[in-house]
Amino acid sequence: MVTSDTLSQDVKGFRFIMLTRLVRKGITPCIAASILLLAAVACSDTPSEPAAPAQQPTVAAASQPAPAATQAPAATAAPAAMAPTTAPATAAPTAVPTAAMQTAASVGGDKEIFIVTPFAPSSNGAIETDDSGILMSAGATETMLKIDFDGQVKPYLAQSWSLSGDDTWEFTLREDVNFHDGTHFDGQSIVASVSYLLGVPNPPRGFTADNIASVEAPSEYTVVMRTVEPDYLMPSRFATRPTAALSPAAYQERGDGPPNPIGTGTGPFVIEGDISIESIRYVRNEDYWDGLANLSAGETLFVPDGLVRAAMLETGEVDLLHHLAISQLPLFEGDSDFVMHRAQQPRTVTLNVNNRNGLFSDLNVRMAAQHAIDKDAIVASVLEGVGDPAVGPFAPSEAWVNPDLAPYEYDPERSKALLAEAGHAEGEAQVALWTYPSRAEFPAMAVALHEMLNDGGFSTEIRLAPWGALVDDVFAGNYDMFLVSRGHLLDAYDPEGFLSADYTCDTVDVSNYTNYCNPKVDELLARARTLSDLEERNEIYREIQQILHDDASTIFISYTEQIFAHGNHVLNWQPHMLEYYTVTTELDIAN
Structure with missing residues (x-):
């Protein structure tokens, strides 16, 4: 017996493809009758499974030698553990004008990108939920540390970190970062972020009172965190999406709800308008601390139906597709107009x-x-x-x-x-x-x-x-x-x-x-x-x-x-092992 909660209008192609292939490959024909109903289901107006969490490297404590990396295939190899690291210095900040939250002409002209992905926000962008992944993927939020495309834990909003004893971590922050609303980023910003996470019903793992004894900012650009027990994974925990820093106003004005991420992040793009289950739009941050983005704006569309996502890419409605349905591979394989990534x-x-x-x-x-x-x-x-x-x-x-x-x-x-x-x-x-x-x-x-x-x-x-x-x-x-x-x-x-x-x-x-x-x-x-x-x-x-x-x-x-695909006019894009970073300063489209 097959039951479904919601029916879609656009499934004939998927039903035919799967019927043909399953029978051809040896799965018995009685499967086909059920597929005719099952493939008709869609949930385009309903939140979906959280975005994919994925690979992160381990970070060794400062007092511990880095363990030897275990040999593995290149696609999934575990990177070597990292000791505390320091980033190169960057120029001093300038104040962010109000115009930073508006679409502005790029040095290279106005360029917009359209992206489609299956998983919609389910909590209006609440930073402590899986919605934090949507914010980071859109380039709106940033964390103290990052998992870079090479799989290494690297500086981000923090320039360096170190461990004293078994339970005290110290992070030194950048001094040239402003939030989208013009507020300057400092140690108290991280204290506010961590304090909020400690108080939510379902905090990220590692951010509970059972694990964190205290967090404080002893100076403007220093954060000190003490753990209840040794936690040698703490630096990489500060690369996870819910730990992104938001402006103090996001917490001060939240009332009984979560902090508002619109216009309060630090990333190269600023969210414009509402965060909906249909799409999220973002425009370039004209005073970003790490240089202006190539793109002037973009929009990510949330479409659960794999057949529809593929059609959107094939017809040029979108430029980049996350999670290509396997049944749609023949549409793009061997076509020079498209680039495929299998990760x-x-x-x-x-x-x-x-x-x-x-x-x-x-x-x-x-x-x-x-x-x-x-x-x-x-x-x-x-x-x-x-x-x-x-x-x-x-x-x-x-x-x-x-x-x-x-x-x-x-x-x-x-x-x-x-x-x-x-x-x-x-x-x-x-x-x-x-x-x-x-x-x-x-x-x-x-x-x-x-x-x-x-x-x-x-x-x-x-x-x-x-x-x-x-x-x-x-x-x-x-x-x-x-x-x-x-x-x-x-x-x-x-x-x-x-x-x-x-x-x-x-x-x-x-x-x-x-x-x-x-x-x-x-x-x-x-x-x-x-x-x-x-x-x-x-x-x-x-x-x-x-x-x-x-x-x-x-x-x-x-x-x-996982399979990703984009038009050959999309430049400087690669899949991230965690799907953390999609809209970056380097991402571009050919004129």
Whole structure:
């Protein structure tokens, strides 16, 4: 059975393409009938899955030697750990005029870019939410440190940083930065930002009273932060998007709501107008501290439907597309008018099961579902060979992967036997599989999973709905199965944040998709946070992976390869490993 919450008007092409390809590649024809309904779902007026979190490097404490980098393929290699760094000096600032918030003529003339991406803001630009990624991608906000395109932690609004003892970090700030509203940037700006994050209901990992003892600005351009326990990932945490600095006015005038990011950031572009679920527009900051941007303005459009996004690029309605649907690759491959980028990401397509409530609270039922799914067939057919079948949460190229995990073999008969051991005759174990359509491949993948699970003895129905209509029930434990794309490097080039968010008892009802709780995992993660040695932490992460695997806690489907495309008139653009920086000073378009 297939249900959907919202129907789209523009899906015939996708239905035909997926029907043809799935049948041709060996997935049985009964999938096709369901695709005719599932591919019709869209959520263009509803918030979607948060923007992709991705790879960040680790930063070594000043008193620790940099650990050796683990060899990995170039696309996902872990950069070497960095010691505290100092940036070159820059000229003194000038006051920002009111006109800095208006569109102005560029040195090279007026140039505007149009970008399309699947994930819309869900919280009106609240800095503590995933909306912070939209603000940074638009070039409106900046953090103390940055993860550069080469994967290294580098100075940004802070020129240098250092560690005293085990728990005191000192950051020296730039002296030439102004906010968009003309207010000068200083240490108190960072104190205000961190203090706000410490008080929100769901702060970024690492920014809670349990971790941060104090933050102060002892001088105009110095910030000192003390942690409760050693936290060797703190510098890279200050490169995460919610830690972006906003003008004091954003906090003073917020009332009971979040600070307003419009006209209060420091970036090379200023948000113009409202932040809506349809689009965000930005104009050049004419007094940016690091030089004027090549572009005079731009607009990012939020379109969940992958078919529509591809059509917008093909017809020239947009210049740059994030997350090209795999089914649309033939439109652009080999066409000299377009440039394609395929980038591996620390992200795994995951079928979460509810470990707390219902059928999947039984280990035998969870193991049955593992054996019912043919991951190789899904990658080969639905994903057309883009990506690789997954065994655990981490790809083989990642330094902390457990290479000894043995995959659950595809065996429908074994699945039926395990269900029988759990007391369920064939067809009696009724489950609902939920997913969302803003990941263009998910409707077809859900149909393939539906058939495989039914062949393995389950009785499965599919619910396809916008992300926002599903996620609260998932976190509350009111679901059976949830197909999701999950990034696993959330705070640093280290999986501690992901494992803590998704697999600890404290995060049940908050961010724990599987509703999984095992005190042993909590104990191991608590120990890992106190270790400065990277390999010691990795050994703990490998042990946790084995525990999750033995508990059959999650069905990991595939490791992700993301596809971006743009017209050949777009200059100086490259995908960022975190998708943090899209609209930069260097980005340009040919006249």
